[in-house]
Amino acid sequence: MAGIALLITGALCSADRIAIWLGHEDGFGVANQRGILALRVLVGTVGVILVFLRRRSWMIRTARHVAVFTVLWTLLECTAWVSMRLLHPTTEETGTSVLFVHGQPQGFRLRPNARAICTRTLDRDTIYSVTCTIDSTGGRKTRQPKVYSERTVVFLGCSFTFGTGVDDDQTLPAWYAQIDTSARVLNRAVPGYGPQNWWLQFKEKEMAPLIHSDSVLFILPIIDGHLARAVGSMQVYSTWGENLPYCRLEDDQIAQYGTFTTGRPFTSTLYWMLYKSPVVRFLGIDLPATRSEGSLKLMKALLEGTARMAREQHPRSRFLVLLYPGMTTAPYFVEHLDREWLEVFDLSTMSWQNEHRIPHDPHPSATGHARVARSIAGHVHHQQPIVGGYVP
16 A cells, blocks of 8 residues: 555656646646645545554455556546647737726626737747727727718627737728728627627617617627537636626526526536546536537527517617528527527538638638628628528
């Protein structure tokens, strides 16, 4: 048993040294150091059990199994962590935090009148370095017509609509404004937002003070990743979404229970603990199944609820849900979304090449934004069929 204890302790110490050698000055960090201490306590406890219960063979076998499992799992965790460091390039983002203000009910929002140079690097090579400007109302700056317009186009969404990775004049709303020059175009997208955030934007009537015309077109692009945000998956919660609003369906009605942290403390704590495991992160494991029937129904209800409130608050408005290129769950929403309150424009089958994405980044490039903007404008102004098809 002493040999097993020494083996475990040696493995833990070696793993910590590897972390420091790879550039982490504090090894695995405070949280994982505590985990290492806990494992060492476990080994000591097993040793004590063996000393006082030497004649109880079943307990000895159980203790040995625990010790062996501890050794193997520790080595597996160390292997996964080192593999991530060696196989996955190191990315770094700077400037983005300046743009946000944290607080409820949304969890976070854009800081009015903020401006930042946002950069992302991959192994010290620059992927992008762009200017992000937030106007006085808390939306990303977009060119406005020189004269008052009776038409307003409001873009909702996440980082894809906000324009992460491109300059102010190359976002999807900015490209649309260059095509539809007579409309007042607003970019009200916020990076990281999900379906529950858009639902809250209208529940809290955040749009009302910004819209001064009767004719309003709301455009909401959606992607597969929004399903994980709607349910607060383990990856979303453990990285940046702990304070997102927590909504769920009760008797087919949307009910809000604070945030993912306050509304489901046990589940969220379990997710946080599991995501600390390098094995879980290395394998890309996420919980729950974000494409389950329950997840799809929740997102559908949130989209329909958002559109219904938008139409009630702005009776002459249109609400267009855009299924983004490459969206694999698009057929479900094409079939099931209720057309009483919204329209569906399906671009999921649009050819999407490397030039339409930022290199080494999932977000659309300026070329991609321009292509989607042309498709939207063609549909809006030529009254093309809502479902399927697009303007090349």
